[in-house]
Amino acid sequence: MAVTAIVILRIKNLFTVVMLGGIYSLLSAQMFVNLDAVDVAFTEAAVGAGISTVLMLGTLALTSREEKSEKKSSRTFWLPLVVVFSTGIALIYGTLDMPDYGDPNAPVHHHVAPRYLLDSEGEVGMPNVVTSVLASYRGFDTLGETTVVFTALVGVLILLATRRRRKDNDAPTLADLEEQEDDA
Amino acid sequence: MMKRKPILRVTSKVFMPFILLFALYVQFHGDFGPGGGFQAGVIFASSFILYALIFGLHDAKMVMPSSVLEVLAALGVLLYAGVGVVSFFVGDNYLNYNSLAHDPLHGQHYGILLVELGVGVTVFAAMTLIFYTFAGRGR
Numbered sequence: 001m002a003v004t005a006i007v008i009l010r011i012k013n014l015f016t017v018v019m020l021g022g023i024y025s026l027l028s029a030q031m032f033v034n035l036d037a038v039d040v041a042f043t044e045a046a047v048g049a050g051i052s053t054v055l056m057l058g059t060l061a062l063t064s065r066e067e068k069s070e071k072k073s074s075r076t077f078w079l080p081l082v083v084v085f086s087t088g089i090a091l092i093y094g095t096l097d098m099p100d101y102g103d104p105n106a107p108v109h110h111h112v113a114p115r116y117l118l119d120s121e122g123e124v125g126m127p128n129v130v131t132s133v134l135a136s137y138r139g140f141d142t143l144g145e146t147t148v149v150f151t152a153l154v155g156v157l158i159l160l161a162t163r164r165r166r167k168d169n170d171a172p173t174l175a176d177l178e179e180q181e182d183d184a
Numbered sequence: 185m186m187k188r189k190p191i192l193r194v195t196s197k198v199f200m201p202f203i204l205l206f207a208l209y210v211q212f213h214g215d216f217g218p219g220g221g222f223q224a225g226v227i228f229a230s231s232f233i234l235y236a237l238i239f240g241l242h243d244a245k246m247v248m249p250s251s252v253l254e255v256l257a258a259l260g261v262l263l264y265a266g267v268g269v270v271s272f273f274v275g276d277n278y279l280n281y282n283s284l285a286h287d288p289l290h291g292q293h294y295g296i297l298l299v300e301l302g303v304g305v306t307v308f309a310a311m312t313l314i315f316y317t318f319a320g321r322g323r
Contacts, residue, residue, distance in 0.1 A: 038218035042210075046226040051311055054233055058318035127216050134220060135296040139279035143264050145222075146303050150261045153310035157254075160317045 001027045014060055022053035039130045189238075196238045203231035211304050215293070221300035225307025232312050241319050250316050253309040260306030267298045 004024045008017050025048030032041035099106035116133055134142055211224035236244035268279040281295025282288040 039220065039223075042218050042223045043226075046223050046230070050230050051226055051233070051315075054230075054237070055315065055318060058315065062318075062321060128214065128218070130218070131214050131220055131296065131300070132292075135299050136281065136292055139268070139299065142299070142303065143268065143279065146261055146264050146306050149310045150257055150306055153257055153313055156314050156317055160321055 001031070014064075015057075018053060018056040018060060021056065022049045025049040025052070039128075192238055196234055200231055200235065203227060203234070207231065211300065212297070214300055215296060221303030221305075222307050224300075225304040225309075226311055228304070228308040229311035229315070233315050236315065236319060241316065245316065248312065250313055253313045253316070257306050257309035257313065260302045260304070260309065262302075263305065264299050264302035267295055267302070271295065 001024060004020050004027065008020045008024070011017055011020070025044055029041045029045040029049065032038075032044055116129055116137065207224045207227035210219035210227060211221060214220035214224070232244060232248055235247065267281070271280050271282075272278050276282055279295075279299075281291045
């Protein structure tokens, strides 16, 4: 995964970058399988490696294939590096207080998780606890997520779906918009 | 679109029904195995996206017009929220499925099945429609 990420950063051909992004998603899906989170891995493989790669390719067809090379100056090189390293060090320092991986006494395992694991069979009757948590215990959240997907669709439609294709010089300029505002 | 790629055309046609069937399996088997409405919707959408990639956007839109998809996307959210409203009227909290059937467990089953169906339909319609708009923009 690390190798793919670094290659994505270095390479200029955007087509390769999109493909490597798909590979990265697939690798992280395998990571989720290793962590026994099959549902998450499923989603990652379908959405991350599948749909978003295709959408990126669709976007790529509208723009250019090669990344424009920028001039690198040493000043813009050092500041981001310092920021990234200090953030990373702060995050790693934060993980020192966290319980060990798989520690049964960790607070996560004592809040609502035991009830889900022990009682969901009797209360909801689903063998797959993930589904019962998602659709029943956390039904409100999932309703919100579905609404988010719907809202995203509406946003894309409003922004991109024009019934008649507008030519570039036909698009309203800032001055036109200001005039309209003045009229209103 | 790809008139001279017989291998792609034939393989995609062969794969289509299996992808659709797998999506339905993931949708309705989500109670017992991994999966659920979200994943199923994406897989269902991916089959249509595959079709659009191979046979062109025009043919895909003849199979699944975007006007239908727009209705479906809204219908999924409506189904989800509607289940909540129904459970509201049969004497329980919003989105509490216990009272949907005589046995609370059966009620939960029906509720989750319907809710997941709503999620699946919305996700499928949204993903396919987003792809349509992206792909249709370049021409």
